[in-house]
Amino acid sequence: MSRRRARGPAAGRREVGYVDHFRQRVLQDAIAEALPGYWRRRADTFAAVRNNRCDEVATACRRHAALIERTGLAADVLAELVDELDEAAR
Numbered sequence: 001m002s003r004r005r006a007r008g009p010a011a012g013r014r015e016v017g018y019v020d021h022f023r024q025r026v027l028q029d030a031i032a033e034a035l036p037g038y039w040r041r042r043a044d045t046f047a048a049v050r051n052n053r054c055d056e057v058a059t060a061c062r063r064h065a066a067l068i069e070r071t072g073l074a075a076d077v078l079a080e081l082v083d084e085l086d087e088a089a090r
Contacts, residue, residue: 039064
């Protein structure tokens with residue numbers, strides 16, 4: 001049985017709602033990835049596997065967190081992303 005797609009104004013509103021929700025989730029993920037804590041948690045997850053490749057990835061994640069802390073990237077990126085997220089929520 002094939003399902004027909006709804007047409008008309010209601011379908012358009014659903015698509016706009018989906019796109020708005022998707023945009024908001026992408027921005028939320030970008031904010032999370034701009035924070036050192038995100039990379040430390042990823043490092044802990046990889047380290048828990050306890051094999052050489054995952055240990056290498058864990059080290060890279062920790063280095064990335066340290067880089068973000070040293071360069072202040074989080075503050076600059078975060079400010080821009082929060083502005084975008086506010087706009088997406090309107």
